[in-house]
Amino acid sequence: MNKEIFIKLLQQRQFKAVRSILDVMNEVDIASLLSKLDDKELALAFRLIPKDKAAEVFSNMDTSMQSYLVEMFTEKELKELLDDLYMDDTVDMLEELPANLVNRILNTVSATDRKMINQLLNYPDDSAGSIMTTEYVDLRDTMTVGQAMAHIKRTGIHKETIYTCYVTERRKLVGIVSAKDLMTTEDDVPIKDLMETEIISVTTHNDQEYVAQLFTKYDLLALPVLDADGLMVGIVTFDDAMDVMVDEATEDITKMAAINPSEKTYFDTSVFQHAMNRIPWLLILMLTSIITGTIITKYENAFAAIPLLVSFIPMLMDTGGNCGSQSATLIIRGIALDEIHFKDLFKVVFKEFRISLIVGAALSIVNGLRILIQYRNPSLALVIAFSLIGTVIMAKMVGCMLPLLAKKVHLDPAIMASPLITTLVDTFSILIYFNIATLLFKL
Amino acid sequence: MNKEIFIKLLQQRQFKAVRSILDVMNEVDIASLLSKLDDKELALAFRLIPKDKAAEVFSNMDTSMQSYLVEMFTEKELKELLDDLYMDDTVDMLEELPANLVNRILNTVSATDRKMINQLLNYPDDSAGSIMTTEYVDLRDTMTVGQAMAHIKRTGIHKETIYTCYVTERRKLVGIVSAKDLMTTEDDVPIKDLMETEIISVTTHNDQEYVAQLFTKYDLLALPVLDADGLMVGIVTFDDAMDVMVDEATEDITKMAAINPSEKTYFDTSVFQHAMNRIPWLLILMLTSIITGTIITKYENAFAAIPLLVSFIPMLMDTGGNCGSQSATLIIRGIALDEIHFKDLFKVVFKEFRISLIVGAALSIVNGLRILIQYRNPSLALVIAFSLIGTVIMAKMVGCMLPLLAKKVHLDPAIMASPLITTLVDTFSILIYFNIATLLFKL
Numbered sequence: 001m002n003k004e005i006f007i008k009l010l011q012q013r014q015f016k017a018v019r020s021i022l023d024v025m026n027e028v029d030i031a032s033l034l035s036k037l038d039d040k041e042l043a044l045a046f047r048l049i050p051k052d053k054a055a056e057v058f059s060n061m062d063t064s065m066q067s068y069l070v071e072m073f074t075e076k077e078l079k080e081l082l083d084d085l086y087m088d089d090t091v092d093m094l095e096e097l098p099a100n101l102v103n104r105i106l107n108t109v110s111a112t113d114r115k116m117i118n119q120l121l122n123y124p125d126d127s128a129g130s131i132m133t134t135e136y137v138d139l140r141d142t143m144t145v146g147q148a149m150a151h152i153k154r155t156g157i158h159k160e161t162i163y164t165c166y167v168t169e170r171r172k173l174v175g176i177v178s179a180k181d182l183m184t185t186e187d188d189v190p191i192k193d194l195m196e197t198e199i200i201s202v203t204t205h206n207d208q209e210y211v212a213q214l215f216t217k218y219d220l221l222a223l224p225v226l227d228a229d230g231l232m233v234g235i236v237t238f239d240d241a242m243d244v245m246v247d248e249a250t251e252d253i254t255k256m257a258a259i260n261p262s263e264k265t266y267f268d269t270s271v272f273q274h275a276m277n278r279i280p281w282l283l284i285l286m287l288t289s290i291i292t293g294t295i296i297t298k299y300e301n302a303f304a305a306i307p308l309l310v311s312f313i314p315m316l317m318d319t320g321g322n323c324g325s326q327s328a329t330l331i332i333r334g335i336a337l338d339e340i341h342f343k344d345l346f347k348v349v350f351k352e353f354r355i356s357l358i359v360g361a362a363l364s365i366v367n368g369l370r371i372l373i374q375y376r377n378p379s380l381a382l383v384i385a386f387s388l389i390g391t392v393i394m395a396k397m398v399g400c401m402l403p404l405l406a407k408k409v410h411l412d413p414a415i416m417a418s419p420l421i422t423t424l425v426d427t428f429s430i431l432i433y434f435n436i437a438t439l440l441f442k443l
Numbered sequence: 444m445n446k447e448i449f450i451k452l453l454q455q456r457q458f459k460a461v462r463s464i465l466d467v468m469n470e471v472d473i474a475s476l477l478s479k480l481d482d483k484e485l486a487l488a489f490r491l492i493p494k495d496k497a498a499e500v501f502s503n504m505d506t507s508m509q510s511y512l513v514e515m516f517t518e519k520e521l522k523e524l525l526d527d528l529y530m531d532d533t534v535d536m537l538e539e540l541p542a543n544l545v546n547r548i549l550n551t552v553s554a555t556d557r558k559m560i561n562q563l564l565n566y567p568d569d570s571a572g573s574i575m576t577t578e579y580v581d582l583r584d585t586m587t588v589g590q591a592m593a594h595i596k597r598t599g600i601h602k603e604t605i606y607t608c609y610v611t612e613r614r615k616l617v618g619i620v621s622a623k624d625l626m627t628t629e630d631d632v633p634i635k636d637l638m639e640t641e642i643i644s645v646t647t648h649n650d651q652e653y654v655a656q657l658f659t660k661y662d663l664l665a666l667p668v669l670d671a672d673g674l675m676v677g678i679v680t681f682d683d684a685m686d687v688m689v690d691e692a693t694e695d696i697t698k699m700a701a702i703n704p705s706e707k708t709y710f711d712t713s714v715f716q717h718a719m720n721r722i723p724w725l726l727i728l729m730l731t732s733i734i735t736g737t738i739i740t741k742y743e744n745a746f747a748a749i750p751l752l753v754s755f756i757p758m759l760m761d762t763g764g765n766c767g768s769q770s771a772t773l774i775i776r777g778i779a780l781d782e783i784h785f786k787d788l789f790k791v792v793f794k795e796f797r798i799s800l801i802v803g804a805a806l807s808i809v810n811g812l813r814i815l816i817q818y819r820n821p822s823l824a825l826v827i828a829f830s831l832i833g834t835v836i837m838a839k840m841v842g843c844m845l846p847l848l849a850k851k852v853h854l855d856p857a858i859m860a861s862p863l864i865t866t867l868v869d870t871f872s873i874l875i876y877f878n879i880a881t882l883l884f885k886l
Contacts, residue, residue: 024641028661149626156627163606163622163664179606179622183592184599198467216689218471219682221606221664238681239662242688246659249692250776253699257772258765266777267787271794275801278769282762286806289761290813293754300750307743310753311736314760314869318732319725321764322701322865326721329700333693334709344710351714358718363729370733422765426757 003036010041019048027053031060043072055084062268063096070101078108086160087113088133088240091120128211129204131244132225132234137165139191141174146187148177161237164222167195171231173224175199201226204233208244213338215241252336255414256329258285288423292317292430299434302441308380309437313430316387319363320395320429324421327352327399332413335403342408345401352400353393360392383437390432395425446479453484462491470496474503486515498527506539513544521551529603530556531576531683534563571654572647574687575668575677580608582634584617589630591620604680607665610638614674616667618642644669647676651687656781658684695779698857699772701728731866735760735873742877745884751823752880756873759830762806763838763872767864770795770842775856778846785851788844795843796836803835826880833875838868 009017022030022045030049034042034057046069049057058066058081070078082090082105094102094117106114116134123129137159139148148165156162165182167175175195185194201224202211214223215238223241225234247263254261258281262269269277296313303309331348334340340348364385371381399421403413452460465473465488473492477485477500489512492500501509501524513521525533525548537545537560549557559577566572580602582591591608599605608625610618618638628637644667645654657666658681666684668677690706697704701724705712712720739756746752774791777783783791807828814824842864846856 026641026643026661152626156623162626179626180599183605183622183626184596198469200469216685218469219685221681238664238685242659242662242681242685245685245688246692246780249689249696250780253692253696253772253776256696256699257768259769259773265780265782266773267782267790267794271797272801274794274798275805278766278798279802279805282765282769282802282806283809285765286758286762286810287813289758292757292761296757297751297754303753304747304750307747308740310746310756311740313753313756314735314739314873315729315732317757317760318735318865318869319729322725322728323721325700326702326725329696330702330709333696337689337693337708339708339710347710351710351717354714355717355721358715359722359725362718362722363725366726367729370730422761426761430757 003033006033007037007041010037010045015048018045019050022049022053027056028060030057035062035065039068042068047077051080051084055081055086055089059085059089059093063093066093067097067101070097070104075108078105082109082113086133087116087120087135087234088131088160091117091130094121123204126208127204128202128206128208128225128236129234131208131211131240132204132236133160134234135159136222136224136235137162139165139167139177141167141169141190141192141195143191144187145182145185145189145191145194148182148191149187152179152182161222161235164220164235166224166232166235167191168232173199173201173226173232176224199224202236203228209248209336211236212241212244212248216245217338248336252332252414255412256325256332258282285422289426291423292426295427295430295434299438302434302437306437306441308375309434312384312387312433315367316384316391316429316433317426319388320391320425321422323356323359323392324395324399324425327355327396328403328421331400331403335407335413340404342404345404348400348404349397352396356393356396357389359396360389363392364388379440383433383440386436386440387429387433390436391425391429394428394432395421398424398428446476449476450480450484453480453488458491461488462493465492465496470499471503473500478505478508482511485511494523494527498524498529498532502528502532502536506536509536510540510544513540513547518551521548525552525556529576530559530563530578530677531574531603534560534573537564566647569651570647571645571649571651571668571679572677574651574654574683575647575679576603577677578602579665579667579678580605582608582610582620584610584612584633584635584638586634587630588625588628588632588634588637591625591634592630595622595625604665604678607663607678609667609675609678610634611675616642616644616669616675619667642667645679646671652691652779654679655684655687655691659688660781691779695775695857698855699768699775701725728865732869734866735869738870738873738877742881745877745880749880749884751818752877755827755830755876758810759827759834759872759876760869762831763834763868764865766799766802766835767838767842767868770839771846771864774843774846778850778856783847785847788847791843791847792840795839799836799839800832802839803832806835807831822883826876826883829879829883830872830876833879834868834872837871837875838864841867841871 006021034045037045042065073081094105106117109117120129135158137152137156139151143151152162163179165177165179166173167177175197176199177191177195181194200214200218202214203226211223214220220238222235222237224232225236227233251261260277260280262273262277331340367388368381368385371384372378402421406413406415449464477488480488485508516524537548549560552560563572578601580595580599582594586594595605606622608620608622609616610620618640619642620634620638624637643657643661645657646669654666657663663681665678665680667675668679670676694704703720703723705716705720774783810831811824811828814827815821845864849856849858
């Protein structure tokens, strides 16, 4: 939809035309179109959205637009919107809104909903409880398929998903039936005979990354969430799991690049906030690289005697850093995808050791030959070749072990990637280099 | 399920017990349990899997297990399995199997299926066509809800998803109806009145990353795929889109760490293959860091006069590298998530410039003060402070521009991250440093 045409129609108060445009547009696209309007136009346009789309458009808006609308709504409008919003979207919004608007919303909803919302707001960030919704289809195992379908027809429209139905007995989950099974089975079959009883579930305090892993592993559409007593309290739907997967990958990528992760997009984060997310790790890394510098000064005599030695420092440090981050990255990703665990430590170390022998040999031969040809200095070629092999082995050992050790002591493996590994690898590579040089050149 | 108990039951030929275990287990878990058996046990166990689960268990197995089973199946068994496998899973398997088994399978399926399979095998890797399936629910707009539900009951069991139904007219897609709408609407309502006509679709040659982005953006369960003539040829389902998202993130992360990506997991990749994936970039980076080394030798006089200068090289190069990869990483991820585009180049550069002023100032002040206190040498403090600001600005400019330029000329932005940026930033930071030092110390 062309934004200019839409605004023009709105300003000319051609409401019928605006309404018919909104009628065919997708909720996500409407939200994105509305984000380009000013506040007054936004209020006007929002009221023209067909009622059955309004809640979903609203949940796709950013916080500033939601705030503005909540502030501007009449009591009645707000109540209607909240009735149509899914519980998890309401909670997501409340987590971002200013306190006065949160109060306004909590005063508008019913006492039952208020209790539920407060409970959901209390789950820890990044837990299954914080991303679940409480609207799911609840069946009894005494129903028949026909009765279940009738039940869904009556209540389904207000559920976030009806494609997985939950069979409960006094809030205890006893089975799962898919809508596919219901739709392709004769009406008189009892639910008891149709339901699956081997159920994959999570608890409210499970980490959201674990939840997302279950979705990919089992190709799930929804996953039931149980409380500490094993009673069913809600479901996580696949769209929220997809968001978690994308967010967790972004978080890992950001951390590996030595940046404190932000929940906002690049452009939504202010210049100052960007700087604050980046400075801490840069400072730590800068100050630790001073260690490397200090070590170098210890070998002043060496490079005073053979100044050429200095020119190999960048190559050795870079290669070490790159080798270390190669290993670390593969291990960190493997941990995130649940493919590598701490019990594999020895297996990983042995594999990386063999890899580093091949890699080290290849790099040493290429570089040794180059030095031999360029400087006709066999001792120098040997020093560099040995230093390279040593550096590669050391870097890959450090790179593969640190993330696994971090995981073991419940630190974030991704943090280990670039920052700490770089420092260790730099220091060790300088030590290896100058020790081999001192030894071979008898400095 | 305990593996030892299961194998024991199998060896004691307690087939009834084995069957009842397999009866309650999930398909994914059965595949993982079977992967721990030897070939003879595998063949035995696979035949005991309930018929309605066998195809899904099979599609969750790895290639070597699938090969073994296909080889061992009777004609009849193979035919039964292929009938139950979804088209996209069959094609996935054929892409990996050895040629003789591919022929065996193509000879077993019907002529129509063979034609379809050959067509699917021909779509380029990473295209929508290569991940789509051809089994979807096809409705007419002249049907009523009741007729549509009856149609689904008859044919739905063989469709990969029935939750999004497609209304076509001579293979042209005219509308979409969700199973939720069908299940919550009265039987006599015509499909024409219920269907959505604003349809999000892709073509067979669209990139799979774009397909996955649409799934997250619009929270889709399935997406119709059209051919070059606009006729409907298949659908992509959300589980395949989730896999694509995970794979693409892994690929980006791997490339950013200067590794050629592999489609296999860490442990499934051989030591030699790991080494081959890592050596090329290490070689390129090593040889280019020789440039940096060569530049350093040009300034031999400088560090012969003031040896202390050498000790700041690691700190400056590290900081430059880290600053560059911070910016590059955020931009690359933004591009992957469709949040940053080439048209934003100027906006990005201006933002990164302001960020680098703050970051550069912070790092310079801390480091300048340290040098002032440690060496009581104001000129040295100034040289380092100015070099740091220069390096940070340069690194962030290079880091943010290269990925966007790469995208513009259809190269992979992720490749730009660590490798090329490191080299450029290293070279420039040495140049900045020694030029400022030469100037201020009048060397």
